[in-house]
Amino acid sequence: MAHTSTAAATANATVSTLRDVLVIEDDPVVSRLVEHLLTRRGFAVHVAADGLHAQSLLKTLPRPAVIVMDVMLPYVGGFELITEIRQTSGWERVPVIMLTSKSQERDVLRAFDAGVNDYVVKPFRPEEFVARVRRLADARD
Amino acid sequence: MSLQLVTAAGIVIGLLYLVVVLQIFFARLRNRIRTKRQLGLERTWLPILVADTTAIPESLPPLRQRDLIPFLTLWNQLQESFTGEITGHLNEVARRIGADVQARRMLDQRSLRRRLLAVSTLGHLGDRGDRDSWAALVRLTSDKDGLLSLAAARALTRIDATAAMPVILPPLSERDDWSRNYALAMLTDLGVDVVSRPLTDAALHFPIERAPRLLQYFNVAHLADAMPVVRTLIARTSNVECLAACLRLFADVDDLDTVRDYLHHPSWQVRVQAVNVLARLGREEDYAFLQPLLCDSEWWVRYRTAKALCSLPGVEMSRIRDLSQKHRDAFARDMLVHVLAEAGA
Amino acid sequence: MNVVTVANIFGWAALAYLVGINAVYLVLNVVSFVVLRRHKQRGTLGPLSTRFSSLEVPVSLLIPAYNEEHTVVATVRSLLQLNYSHFEIVVINDGSSDRTLNRLKEAFDLQVFPEVVRRRLATEPIRAVYRSPIYPELKVIDKHNGGKADALNAGINTAQYPLYCALDADGVLRPDSLQSITRPFLDDPLTVAAGGIIRIANGCDVVNGWLVRTGLPRRPLPMLQVVEYCRAFLFGRLGWNPVNGLLVISGAFGVFHKETVIEAGGYRRNTIGEDMELVVRLHRFLGGAGRPYRIVFAPEPVCWTEAPESIGALRTQRIRWQRGLCESLWLNRQLLFSRRGGWAGWVAFPFALLFECLSPVVEALGWVYFGAGFLAGFVGWGFALAFLIVNIGFGTLLSVSSLLLDEISYHTYPRFRQILALLVAATVENLGYRQMTAYWRLVGLVHWIAGTKAHWGDMKRTAEWSSPLPSPQASTTNRT
Numbered sequence: 004m005a006h007t008s009t010a011a012a013t014a015n016a017t018v019s020t021l022r023d024v025l026v027i028e029d030d031p032v033v034s035r036l037v038e039h040l041l042t043r044r045g046f047a048v049h050v051a052a053d054g055l056h057a058q059s060l061l062k063t064l065p066r067p068a069v070i071v072m073d074v075m076l077p078y079v080g081g082f083e084l085i086t087e088i089r090q091t092s093g094w095e096r097v098p099v100i101m102l103t104s105k106s107q108e109r110d111v112l113r114a115f116d117a118g119v120n121d122y123v124v125k126p127f128r129p130e131e132f133v134a135r136v137r138r139l140a141d142a143r144d
Numbered sequence: 145m146s147l148q149l150v151t152a153a154g155i156v157i158g159l160l161y162l163v164v165v166l167q168i169f170f171a172r173l174r175n176r177i178r179t180k181r182q183l184g185l186e187r188t189w190l191p192i193l194v195a196d197t198t199a200i201p202e203s204l205p206p207l208r209q210r211d212l213i214p215f216l217t218l219w220n221q222l223q224e225s226f227t228g229e230i231t232g233h234l235n236e237v238a239r240r241i242g243a244d245v246q247a248r249r250m251l252d253q254r255s256l257r258r259r260l261l262a263v264s265t266l267g268h269l270g271d272r273g274d275r276d277s278w279a280a281l282v283r284l285t286s287d288k289d290g291l292l293s294l295a296a297a298r299a300l301t302r303i304d305a306t307a308a309m310p311v312i313l314p315p316l317s318e319r320d321d322w323s324r325n326y327a328l329a330m331l332t333d334l335g336v337d338v339v340s341r342p343l344t345d346a347a348l349h350f351p352i353e354r355a356p357r358l359l360q361y362f363n364v365a366h367l368a369d370a371m372p373v374v375r376t377l378i379a380r381t382s383n384v385e386c387l388a389a390c391l392r393l394f395a396d397v398d399d400l401d402t403v404r405d406y407l408h409h410p411s412w413q414v415r416v417q418a419v420n421v422l423a424r425l426g427r428e429e430d431y432a433f434l435q436p437l438l439c440d441s442e443w444w445v446r447y448r449t450a451k452a453l454c455s456l457p458g459v460e461m462s463r464i465r466d467l468s469q470k471h472r473d474a475f476a477r478d479m480l481v482h483v484l485a486e487a488g489a
Numbered sequence: 490m491n492v493v494t495v496a497n498i499f500g501w502a503a504l505a506y507l508v509g510i511n512a513v514y515l516v517l518n519v520v521s522f523v524v525l526r527r528h529k530q531r532g533t534l535g536p537l538s539t540r541f542s543s544l545e546v547p548v549s550l551l552i553p554a555y556n557e558e559h560t561v562v563a564t565v566r567s568l569l570q571l572n573y574s575h576f577e578i579v580v581i582n583d584g585s586s587d588r589t590l591n592r593l594k595e596a597f598d599l600q601v602f603p604e605v606v607r608r609r610l611a612t613e614p615i616r617a618v619y620r621s622p623i624y625p626e627l628k629v630i631d632k633h634n635g636g637k638a639d640a641l642n643a644g645i646n647t648a649q650y651p652l653y654c655a656l657d658a659d660g661v662l663r664p665d666s667l668q669s670i671t672r673p674f675l676d677d678p679l680t681v682a683a684g685g686i687i688r689i690a691n692g693c694d695v696v697n698g699w700l701v702r703t704g705l706p707r708r709p710l711p712m713l714q715v716v717e718y719c720r721a722f723l724f725g726r727l728g729w730n731p732v733n734g735l736l737v738i739s740g741a742f743g744v745f746h747k748e749t750v751i752e753a754g755g756y757r758r759n760t761i762g763e764d765m766e767l768v769v770r771l772h773r774f775l776g777g778a779g780r781p782y783r784i785v786f787a788p789e790p791v792c793w794t795e796a797p798e799s800i801g802a803l804r805t806q807r808i809r810w811q812r813g814l815c816e817s818l819w820l821n822r823q824l825l826f827s828r829r830g831g832w833a834g835w836v837a838f839p840f841a842l843l844f845e846c847l848s849p850v851v852e853a854l855g856w857v858y859f860g861a862g863f864l865a866g867f868v869g870w871g872f873a874l875a876f877l878i879v880n881i882g883f884g885t886l887l888s889v890s891s892l893l894l895d896e897i898s899y900h901t902y903p904r905f906r907q908i909l910a911l912l913v914a915a916t917v918e919n920l921g922y923r924q925m926t927a928y929w930r931l932v933g934l935v936h937w938i939a940g941t942k943a944h945w946g947d948m949k950r951t952a953e954w955s956s957p958l959p960s961p962q963a964s965t966t967n968r969t
Contacts, residue, residue, distance in 0.1 A: 032221045032225065032535070033225055035186070036190075036194070036222070036225055039186075039190050039191075039194060040194065043191070055696060055699075055701060075572060077572065077663070077664035077665070077699075078570065078664060078696075078697075078699050078701070079570070080570065125225060126224060126225055126226055126227040127225070127226065127227060128226065128227055128228035128229075128230070129194060129226055129228075129230055130196060130230075131228070146871055147869075147870055147871040147874070149871070150871045150872075150874045150875045150878065151874070153875070153878060154874065154878045154882060157878060157882040157883060157886055158882070160886055161882075161885060161886050161889060164886065164889045164890050164893050165889055165912060167893050168889070168892060168893050168896050168908060168912075169908075171893065171896045171897050172896065172900075172905075172908070175900065217533065220534065221535065224534075224535060255530070256527065256530040256531065256533075257530040257533045260530070260531075260533045260534055261533060261534075264534055290676060291531050295534060320677070320678050321676060321677060323675055323676065324675070325545075325675075443605075443607045447605075475605075478603070478605045479605050481603045481605075482602075482603050482604055482605045485602055485603050485620075488622075
């Protein structure tokens with residue numbers, strides 16, 4: 004299920020004091036951790052627990068600064084989602100950072116070929132992960 | 145039949161019915177309370193556990209007995225999700241609030257959940273000085289529960305990898321109830337350097353019927369250690385499972401002579417593995433060696449042979465197509481047509 | 490000894506029987522609960538490592554299809570998205586008279602393929618094998634009509650993997666269903682068959698073949714079936730796990746070890762309950778050969794299936810099930826009390842015979858006896874009331890107990906309104922529904938004895954019960 008966690012209102016799509024991050028992750032433990040890590044750094048985190056909800060969020064959410072996603076997702080796979088994201092108007096250049104347990108070289112290559120901007124393997128270093136997200140969000144601005 | 149007795153029975157059943165219905169609502173209530181408590185626990189502890197500095201605040205919130213299991217569950221989830229300096233920080237916090245002592249105590253309790261948590265916690269704490277826990281974990285590797293014993297093995301490898309290898313290799317070679325995924329992840333995390341020698345030595349010196357189970361982990365071993373063992377085992381054994389497991393590992397062109405001998409082994413499981421090796425490593429001259437197997441009695445051997453023929457270097461598709469039309473044996477022709485269609489030719 | 494005395498003895502016997510059957514089901518429910526609790530505890534450390542998915546056991550999904558033009562394409566599309574490393578999908582078109590094959594051809598660009606089929610089990614002739622250039626894991630077999638068992642056997646002949654999963658063409662799964670149902674095979678190499686929990690799909694949100702949200706059906710008939718499934722097919726079956734006594738694995742969702750099934754002879758043709766017959770035969774075959782084995786009910790995986798919404802369709806289904814049950818037991822009667830039968834032969838089989846096969850007879854005669862006897866005067870108030878309490882009261886207790894277990898173990902229905910509806914249904918279930926199904930089961934038993942030719946019934950698969958969420962249709966149904 005999708006939910007939002009932030010104190011400030013982010014309903015207004017055009018102006019936002021916080022930067023939005025869309026997290027697409029089906030493991031609730033990981034999504035809560037990522038939410039915690041990013042919220043305390045001033046991001047507004049929206050979570051989708053599966054591919055279908057991610058698809059619906061593509062329509063309703065304002066364009067986020069960064070997308071964090073796994074590749075193994077229920078209902079709609081990660082790579083298919085990336086293609087859809089790149090085809091959604093306004094979202095073509097949103098940076099995507101992949102956070103996944105798939106660590107083999109061919110998985111990484113496939114992800115970069117599909118257009119992700121960064122790749123982090125689980126288990127991960129929390130502060131390094133946050134730094135990578137910030138780097139992508141800052142570059143976007 | 146006495147009316148009073150029956151009425152009494154009816155009332156009892158009616159009361160039980162009410163009890164059960166109430167229990168349903170209590171169960172939902174309990175669940176809601178538990179979820180709320182879990183969220184509260186996370187709100188309290190996540191900022192401390194996932195702190196951006198390694199400094200631990202002077203006073204930590206107390207850990208209530210009823211929060212012990214949720215806390216340890218969260219703590220272990222963090223340990224599994226994160227790597228790097230933060231794991232040391234997590235250990236410090238755990239020691240400060242006495243979670244390590246609690247974990248040791250939980251090792252002997254009856255609940256499977258508690259024992260699993262205890263085992264996992266001790267593994268992450270990685271305290272080499274704790275000889276008592278080490279001994280307890282060693283004992284648990286022979287527990288009849290497959291998951292608990294494997295989790296204990298993993299914990300041992302996290303505490304002291306080198307000392308753990310001789311302890312975990314015997315059950316690894318004997319037990320059927322150890323999940324291969326989990327065991328492979330455990331060995332891969334240790335790294336090839338730690339695993340290679342002990343694993344290959346064990347495969348060589350343990351009784352031969354145990355070798356196949358160890359052979360399936362051989363890709364976590366250096367080739368230089370693994371291949372001599374494989375060559376020795378294959379020469380020594382006639383056990384079909386062992387032969388097939390050995391053949392799966394051949395990766396060196398120099399071994400092709402040995403492999404070719406097994407193309408005519410009485411067991412089809414062995415023959416098909418030999419064919420697979422030739423599919424991977426074969427040369428053009430293996431065309432002649434493989435061709436007779438197109439008439440093999442076993443479907444799988446014929447199938448793999450046809451595929452192998454298509455993948456041999458220096459063999460043109462036209463040659464295979466030709467064979468598919470002219471071969472004397474109908475089974476062979478059909479199989480070649482099938483495989484050619486799969487290859488899209 | 491006059492007729493009344495005999496009738497009274499029967500009355501007591503019937504009472505004792507009904508107490509017995511409910512008590513045994515209660516015990517099964519409790520055992521199931523314990524099994525589930527232990528299973529949950531094993532999940533404490535989270536899912537096992539997902540990094541090395543290549544060590545999952547490859548599975549062939551077999552989907553026999555007869556006149557399933559409305560649902561087969563959606564099912565196949567969703568199955569292609571399963572989270573599993575190595576699997577193939579084999580659809581067996583069993584001589585459909587509608588557009589089943591054409592729909593598949595159009596949707597997946599099927600081309601004829603010169604497949605070499607291993608004829609290990611005898612089947613009706615195969616007309617052609619098709620493969621899809623876009624989806625290499627999809628295979629469609631077009632064959633002459635031969636019934637579901639025959640279609641499955643043909644599927645087994647073409648399956649290339651060590652395990653196969655028999656699926657209904659309109660079954661709805663979750664993305665991790667296949668992983669969950671194959672786990673018993675990884676945990677215990679002696680496993681030869683595993684069944685999955687079947688739940689009612691009516692009223693749930695199904696999007697593109699996936700179950701997205703559980704819900705309850707609106708109509709009373711499927712609602713009653715929800716309660717019934719919970720009691721009889723979930724907690725009533727799971728309890729047999731610890732003793733390896735499971736006699737039924739639903740044909741809607743079950744995984745089998747292919748070689749073992751072939752050794753046992755495959756599915757038996759011209760049987761109505763071919764799914765149960767195979768499982769009972771596996772017990773007989775493996776037990777008789779002295780081979781260690783396990784047949785389990787996997788507590789995790791779920792498959793949702795459409796329940797009949799009309800009385801007529803339900804009636805046909807229940808008659809068919811009872812015939813299938815009797816047939817499966819009769820054909821494998823050697824298992825009963827056989828020397829090496831184990832718990833299956835000494836406990837589960839007699840249980841199925843006594844409590845599932847014969848229960849409609851006892852219930853029906855019981856109603857006749859108590860009803861007529863009360864009216865005629867030789868059954869007193871006490872006795873009649875006892876019958877009602879046991880039949881209705883104890884039965885209701887059992888129904889709500891299974892709801893409690895479902896709440897604790899799965900928390901399937903989170904909304905308060907749903908639980909209320911289910912409680913009402915659980916009560917109503919014993920005030921007519923159970924009696925109605927018992928009557929149909931009696932009819933089924935009589936039919937079987939009389940040897941009437943059964944028919945599958947035309948349960949119209951229109952899939953109207955699935956309520957699609959508004960979703961971007963274009964992008965999800967079009968794969969490039």
